[in-house]
Amino acid sequence: MTKEWTHLRELESESIYIFRETVAQFRNPVLLYSIGKDSSVLVHLARKAFYPGPLPFPLLHVDTGYKFPEMIKFRDEFTKSIGARLIVHRNEDAIAAGAHPLKLGVARCCGQLKTAALLHALDKHQFDAAIGGARREEERSRAKERVFSLRDAFGQWDPRRQRPELWSLYSGAITEGETMRVFPLSNWTEGDIWQYILQEQIPVVPLYFAKERLVVRRNGTLIPADEAKHLKEGEQPELLSVRFRTLVCVPCTGAVGSCATTLEGIVAEAGAAKISERSTRIIDHGSNTMEDKKREGYF
Amino acid sequence: MSINVLRFTTAGNVDDGKSTLIGRLLVETQGAFEDQIEGARRENERRGGHGIDFSLLTDGLRAEREQGITIDVAYRYFATPKRKFIIADAPGHEQYTRNLVTSASTSDLAVILVDARNGMMTQSRRHAFIAHLLGIRHFVVAINKMDLVDYRKDAYEKIRKDFVDFMNRLGGAETYCVPISALEGDLVTEPSARMPWYTGPKLLELLESIEIDDPAHKQAFRFAVQLVSRPPASAEFPDFRGYMGRVASGSVRAGDRVVVLPSGARTTVTRIVTQDGPLEEAFARQSVTLTLADDLDISRGDLIAGEAQPPQARTEFRATLCWMNERRLHLNHRYVLRHTTRSVRAIVNEIDYRLDVNTLEREFPVSELQTNDIGQVRIKTLQPIVCDPYNVNRQTGGFIILDETNDTVAAGMIQG
Numbered sequence: 001m002t003k004e005w006t007h008l009r010e011l012e013s014e015s016i017y018i019f020r021e022t023v024a025q026f027r028n029p030v031l032l033y034s035i036g037k038d039s040s041v042l043v044h045l046a047r048k049a050f051y052p053g054p055l056p057f058p059l060l061h062v063d064t065g066y067k068f069p070e071m072i073k074f075r076d077e078f079t080k081s082i083g084a085r086l087i088v089h090r091n092e093d094a095i096a097a098g099a100h101p102l103k104l105g106v107a108r109c110c111g112q113l114k115t116a117a118l119l120h121a122l123d124k125h126q127f128d129a130a131i132g133g134a135r136r137e138e139e140r141s142r143a144k145e146r147v148f149s150l151r152d153a154f155g156q157w158d159p160r161r162q163r164p165e166l167w168s169l170y171s172g173a174i175t176e177g178e179t180m181r182v183f184p185l186s187n188w189t190e191g192d193i194w195q196y197i198l199q200e201q202i203p204v205v206p207l208y209f210a211k212e213r214l215v216v217r218r219n220g221t222l223i224p225a226d227e228a229k230h231l232k233e234g235e236q237p238e239l240l241s242v243r244f245r246t247l248v249c250v251p252c253t254g255a256v257g258s259c260a261t262t263l264e265g266i267v268a269e270a271g272a273a274k275i276s277e278r279s280t281r282i283i284d285h286g287s288n289t290m291e292d293k294k295r296e297g298y299f
Numbered sequence: 300m301s302i303n304v305l306r307f308t309t310a311g312n313v314d315d316g317k318s319t320l321i322g323r324l325l326v327e328t329q330g331a332f333e334d335q336i337e338g339a340r341r342e343n344e345r346r347g348g349h350g351i352d353f354s355l356l357t358d359g360l361r362a363e364r365e366q367g368i369t370i371d372v373a374y375r376y377f378a379t380p381k382r383k384f385i386i387a388d389a390p391g392h393e394q395y396t397r398n399l400v401t402s403a404s405t406s407d408l409a410v411i412l413v414d415a416r417n418g419m420m421t422q423s424r425r426h427a428f429i430a431h432l433l434g435i436r437h438f439v440v441a442i443n444k445m446d447l448v449d450y451r452k453d454a455y456e457k458i459r460k461d462f463v464d465f466m467n468r469l470g471g472a473e474t475y476c477v478p479i480s481a482l483e484g485d486l487v488t489e490p491s492a493r494m495p496w497y498t499g500p501k502l503l504e505l506l507e508s509i510e511i512d513d514p515a516h517k518q519a520f521r522f523a524v525q526l527v528s529r530p531p532a533s534a535e536f537p538d539f540r541g542y543m544g545r546v547a548s549g550s551v552r553a554g555d556r557v558v559v560l561p562s563g564a565r566t567t568v569t570r571i572v573t574q575d576g577p578l579e580e581a582f583a584r585q586s587v588t589l590t591l592a593d594d595l596d597i598s599r600g601d602l603i604a605g606e607a608q609p610p611q612a613r614t615e616f617r618a619t620l621c622w623m624n625e626r627r628l629h630l631n632h633r634y635v636l637r638h639t640t641r642s643v644r645a646i647v648n649e650i651d652y653r654l655d656v657n658t659l660e661r662e663f664p665v666s667e668l669q670t671n672d673i674g675q676v677r678i679k680t681l682q683p684i685v686c687d688p689y690n691v692n693r694q695t696g697g698f699i700i701l702d703e704t705n706d707t708v709a710a711g712m713i714q715g
Contacts, residue, residue: 005303013545016545020543020544021525053530053531143375164401164710171705175705187385276335
């Protein structure tokens with residue numbers, strides 16, 4: 001055998017198979033590109049799946065207007081370098097109305113800037129399958145998620161309507177108005193993602209690497225202090241060596257103390273992590289759980 | 300070639316402590332994080348319990364947390380330095396045969412939980428039988444709640460003997476037994492001072508060390524075409540035509556003679572293309588793109604196979620069917636059958652018998668199959684499918700049936 005059949009090769013091969021099934025079974029698929037590490041892996045796998053051809057679908061970024069400037073810069077450079085077609089969609093009405101988590105609460109802010117924007121974009125472009133980087137390991141309500149996850153005409157997820165998935169037979173059969181969410185990274189863990197990024201030398205946003213950054217302590221989380229205007233009373237920015245394990249919006253992304261400035265360092269940290277990466281996402285803390293958000297159409 | 304990702308299913312009855320066992324495995328292998336463990340502890344205290352209820356780590360959806368039961372197959376992940384593990388966790392209620400069938404279809408090993416106080420019950424036999432039916436040949440019987448039988452050797456030995464006898468009747472399976480207490484932590488990942496009479500491996504050691512040769516490697520070459528690749532002309536690929544797919548079984552080398560089915564056309568593999576460079580040989584489970592020497596009319600749903608042992612193109616066959624939907628099976632009703640990457644119209648025109656999964660007796664005559672029924676049927680398809688018997692090849696022997704609402708209503712296994 002030319003290469004050892006490692007667990008990463010097994011995961012890679014399975015994901016490529018899922019990508020090809022998606023393109024074979026749907027008329028107009030799209031890849032939901034969030035700029036994060038999972039999206040980087042997702043795009044890398046998609047390119048492998050269709051080599052030597054080009055990516056047979058566009059990338060869709062739902063921009064809340066609160067993304068880190070480093071993320072937007074990375075997005076534009078990266079998608080250009082691989083010749084991908086990028087669609088950026090924003091809920092301009094909500095952004096103009098000043099939607100912010102401190103004003104609306106996290107649940108409503110996410111509902112407007114992410115869920116509503118995503119559903120609108122899918123509808124506007126008539127996408128029938130949306131490929132996302134969600135992993136079953138991330139959160140307990142995701143543990144039962146199918147690889148091909150059915151959504152009704154309102155983009156909503158009903159756990160009782162999901163179909164059994166046997167062997168490697170993924171059924172993309174849908175009726176008018178329904179859409180599918182497809183998760184090629186279902187069986188990957190955070191550790192797998194970082195090991196694969198290291199193995200394949202996949203480019204990721206520099207925010208994942210440790211650096212001295214200004215942060216404030218809010219509800220036990222380190223929040224970037226870039227947004228000085230939104231600081232609460234008594235919050236004092238501190239300069240700490242931190243990195244981000246997961247990237248959401250600036251006001252809702254918590255940093256972790258870290259000295260990992262290389263991929264090797266991150267892999268070592270991911271292997272020894274005691275806290276789940278989702279704990280640094282403020283959006284998962286509210287009373288509105290992941291299960292609720294998925295039912296409403298959240299990715 | 301031995302596997303380094305072990306996919307296993309877990310089956311047990313409602314109170315056999317399966318969630319507790321999985322929760323403990325996750326916690327003790329760092330497959331669960333402190334904030335998740337803390338969440339489970341807080342939730343338990345809110346309900347008046349104390350300490351960690353490991354089962355709260357794994358019950359995913361609110362409905363089942365509230366009802367205290369698990370409703371669907373859940374996938375869990377953990378890793379040790381030796382292997383990565385994917386658990387397909389199936390709930391154990393009578394009405395959820397379909398969940399066990401689903402979880403077993405992707406698994407190479409089954410962990411069957413038995414309550415040491417109750418011994419081997421009808422349900423335990425049913426779990427083992429269904430996992431075996433789906434092609435699982437490696438079983439770990441975790442005889443749980445040893446703490447409630449005072450860690451007695453005779454209690455364990457009785458169940459072990461019953462199970463081994465039953466598995467011998469099913470045939471061809473390798474069975475390991477281990478006495479544990481998932482609640483107290485005996486012999487899961489830690490040793491037990493309370494069972495000095497047991498000198499075998501702990502449960503986790505078994506999962507790490509059981510040798511599983513992927514049967515797909517020993518079988519004949521099978522490759523279902525997913526897509527045809529016709530990229531725009533480039534300097535490197537001026538006129539590229541390739542066939543994308545994942546090797547279902549066996550292996551293929553550039554230069555091998557192959558047959559394309561159902562047409563029967565013969566040709567030679569010229570290249571095995573991947574973005575990481577061309578391969579000399581591709582093995583089972585690898586996703587690749589093949590180019591062929593001749594320009595043939597090949598599309599999605601065709602199967603490329605080795606010339607030596609080609610599969611059969613069939614329009615009539617017998618199959619074991621597990622019915623999964625509330626809408627029952629209608630004889631001679633038009634369904635869609637999905638097999639490998641092929642989709643064909645099909646009818647079920649006869650039910651030979653229904654299996655009573657508790658007694659394993661065949662019931663006939665029967666005129667219908669309902670949710671969670673397993674039976675042997677005869678199927679006719681409008682177009683041929685290219686298949687092997689399921690007991691020879693899981694990938695080319697398994698299929699699903701869709702009805703007009705697009706629901707997956709049944710899973711089937713082709714018989715020889």
